[in-house]
Amino acid sequence: xxxxxxxxxxxxxxxxxxxxxxxxxxxxxxxxxxxxxxxxxxxxxxxxxxxxxxxxxxxxxxxxxxxxxxxxxxxxxxxxxxxxxxxxxxxxxxxxxxxxxxxxxxxxxxxxxxxxxxxxxxxxxxxxxxxxxxxxxxxxxxxxxxxxxxxxxxxxxxxxxxxxxxxxxxxxxxxxxxxxxxxxxxxxxxxxxxxxxxxxxxxxxxxxxxxxxxxxxxxxxxxxxxxxxxxxxxxxxxxxxxxxxxxxxxxxxxxxxxxxxxxxxxxxxxxxxxxxxxxxxxxxxxxxxxxxxxxxxxxxxxxxxxxxxxxxxxxxxxxxxxxxxxxxxxxxxxxxxxxxxxxxxxxxxxxxxxxxxxxxxxxxxxxxxxxxxxxxxxx
Numbered sequence: 001x002x003x004x005x006x007x008x009x010x011x012x013x014x015x016x017x018x019x020x021x022x023x024x025x026x027x028x029x030x031x032x033x034x035x036x037x038x039x040x041x042x043x044x045x046x047x048x049x050x051x052x053x054x055x056x057x058x059x060x061x062x063x064x065x066x067x068x069x070x071x072x073x074x075x076x077x078x079x080x081x082x083x084x085x086x087x088x089x090x091x092x093x094x095x096x097x098x099x100x101x102x103x104x105x106x107x108x109x110x111x112x113x114x115x116x117x118x119x120x121x122x123x124x125x126x127x128x129x130x131x132x133x134x135x136x137x138x139x140x141x142x143x144x145x146x147x148x149x150x151x152x153x154x155x156x157x158x159x160x161x162x163x164x165x166x167x168x169x170x171x172x173x174x175x176x177x178x179x180x181x182x183x184x185x186x187x188x189x190x191x192x193x194x195x196x197x198x199x200x201x202x203x204x205x206x207x208x209x210x211x212x213x214x215x216x217x218x219x220x221x222x223x224x225x226x227x228x229x230x231x232x233x234x235x236x237x238x239x240x241x242x243x244x245x246x247x248x249x250x251x252x253x254x255x256x257x258x259x260x261x262x263x264x265x266x267x268x269x270x271x272x273x274x275x276x277x278x279x280x281x282x283x284x285x286x287x288x289x290x291x292x293x294x295x296x297x298x299x300x301x302x303x304x305x306x307x308x309x310x311x312x313x314x315x316x317x318x319x320x321x322x323x324x325x326x327x328x329x330x331x332x333x334x335x336x337x338x339x340x341x342x343x344x345x346x347x348x349x350x351x352x353x354x355x356x357x358x359x360x361x362x363x364x365x366x367x368x369x370x371x372x373x374x375x376x377x378x379x
Contacts, residue, residue, distance in 0.1 A: 083331025091312030181300025190252025233335020
C-alpha cells in the first residue's frame with residue numbers, strides 16, 4: 001500500500017508538470033499528460049518527451065532531465081538524434097523526386113548511384129530503388145567495415161567502405177524476394193537520390209522535405225547554439241554517451257537530428273490528407289508497396305508491432321481490433337530511442353523519445369505510443 005501511495009503521489013506531481021503543455025484540443029492534452037506520466041514511471045529513464053497531434057492541434061510533455069544536472073525537462077524545442085526515423089525522410093525525398101518525374105521507383109541502383117562500382121545482382125534480379133526503400137534489396141543490415149575508435153564510432157563509414165561492400169557480393173537473397181532491415185540500403189538510396197538530383201543530399205533533403213514542410217530544427221549536423229538544447233543520451237549501463245558527428249554517407253539511414261515540435265509539424269503535414277500542397281508526394285509516400293505475405297525471409301521489422309507491409313521507409317501496420325491503420329518508424333542512436341507513428345486516415349500522430357538505451361524501455365515506449373493512437377483514434 002505504501003508503494004502504491006508513493007507511485008500515486010509521484011504520478012500526481014508528474015501530471016502537474018505535464019499540465020504546462022497546453023493544447024486547443026483538451027482531450028489530447030488530458031490523454032497525453034496522463035499516459036506520458038504513467039509511461040515515464042514505468043520505464044525509469046533519465047528523461048522522456050512525448051508529443052501528439054490530433055486534427056491539427058498538438059501538445060508536448062517532458063519528464064525527467066534533458067541532460068544530467070540541467071534541472072530542465074525536455075520540451076518541444078529539445079534537439080535530439082532521431083536515428084532511423086531518418087529513413088522515413090529519405091523515403092519522402094524519393095517520393096518527391098518521383099512525383100516530379102525525376103526518377104522511377106523501378107530504376108536500377110546501378111543506373112542511379114553514380115559510383116565507380118558494379119552493383120551486384122542475385123538470381124538475375126538487379127537492386128532497384130524501390131527495393132532499397134522497402135528493405136527488400138537483399139543487402140545485409142550493415143556494411144562490413146573496419147573497427148572505429150570508441151570516441152569516433154562512425155569514422156570508417158565512408159563511400160569507399162560502401163563501394164568495397166558492394167564489391168564483396170553481399171546479397172543474402174534475390175532483390176524483391178525477401179525483407180531484411182538494412183541501414184546499408186538506405187545510405188545507398190540517399191546517395192542515388194543525390195546523384196539523380198545532381199546536388200548534395202543535405203541540399204536535396206532541405207529543398208524537397210524540410211523547407212516545404214517548414215522544419216527549422218531538423219538537421220544533419222548541429223549548428224552554433226544547438227548544443228544547449230541537446231538531449232543527452234545514455235548507454236545501457238546508464239552512463240552518458242557523447243554526441244558524435246556522423247559521416248555524410250550515413251545521411252539516408254540514421255543521421256538526422258530533430259525536435260518534438262518539428263516532428264509533430266512533419267506528422268501534421270502527413271495527416272493533411274486532402275491539402276493541395278504536397279498531395280502527390282503524400283499519395284506516393286503513404287502507399288503500400290510490398291506486403292509481408294510472400295516475403296522470405298522477413299527479419300528486423302516487428303519491434304514496434306508486426307509489420308504487415310512496407311512503404312517508403314514507413315513500416316505499415318494494418319488495422320487490428322480498435323487500432324487503426326498505422327505508419328510508423330523507430331530510431332536509435334547514441335543513447336536516444338525515438339518513435340514516430342501516425343494514423344493517416346484518423347488525423348492522429350505521436351512522437352516519443354527516451355534518452356537511455358533500454359530494450360524493455362523502448363519496447364514499452366513504442367507499445368504505449370501505438371496504444372495512445374488507439375485511444376485518440378479508435379476504429
